[in-house]
Amino acid sequence: MALLCGCKGHQLPTLPSHASEQARTNQVAELNAQRLQIEQIPPPSKTRFMAVHNFDSWENPYLTMQAGSMQLHVTLADANTTTYGVGGMLRPVGARRQVLTIYPEKLGEAMTAIPQSAWPYGRVVAVEEAHKTPASAEPAVRRTMETAVATLSDLGIVVYDLNEGNLR
Numbered sequence: 001m002a003l004l005c006g007c008k009g010h011q012l013p014t015l016p017s018h019a020s021e022q023a024r025t026n027q028v029a030e031l032n033a034q035r036l037q038i039e040q041i042p043p044p045s046k047t048r049f050m051a052v053h054n055f056d057s058w059e060n061p062y063l064t065m066q067a068g069s070m071q072l073h074v075t076l077a078d079a080n081t082t083t084y085g086v087g088g089m090l091r092p093v094g095a096r097r098q099v100l101t102i103y104p105e106k107l108g109e110a111m112t113a114i115p116q117s118a119w120p121y122g123r124v125v126a127v128e129e130a131h132k133t134p135a136s137a138e139p140a141v142r143r144t145m146e147t148a149v150a151t152l153s154d155l156g157i158v159v160y161d162l163n164e165g166n167l168r
Contacts, residue, residue, distance in 0.1 A: 030108070035155055037112040044122035044158045055126065055162060061114055062126035062162070063148060067133075067140035070148060072100045072110055074118050104147040108155055125152055126162040 052058050055073075064071040075097050102110045111125075127148065129141050152159050 031154060034108045034112050038123060038155050038157060041116055041119045042122045044124035049121040049124050049126075049160060052162070055128070058126050058162060060119055060121045060124055060126065061111075062128070064128050064130055065141050065145045065148065066130045067137040068144060069101055069103050070107070070144060072102050074098045074100070074114055076115065076118055104144060104151065107148055107151045111152070111155060111157065123156060124158040124160050126160045128162060 049058075049060065055062060059075055061072060061074045064073065100110065127145065129145065133141050149159050
């Protein structure tokens, strides 16, 4: 009896069931729309991306995981279609690279915003953990990695751990 009396007045707030159902329906619809956009990118070409062994040579988008966020690295396609001066002083690759900090809940939105021309290997993203992560932050970085891998898999994007040469 004392147990029942002790809980009086401390009820947890709850959402109406129709509100949570609507939120879930919206999430599913958004995920389906993102999948449709990602499907416009060709399937990954293993022969092309498995031959790359460092991030300096990687041409597709890649993610650097941090505690609670991630950095999205995107190399935009060269707008000049001639081979003259490629990678030289007049057309440096670094000028086409962009680095954005995003949160796990915005990963799907960020992936669909990347132009199709920035995916030369097809639907594959390389991942890495941030360098020099303090031991106290490692569990949070791993949680971010797990969340990102799950989101990318839901979108139909292959995840490649470039440092270890493993598909996830």
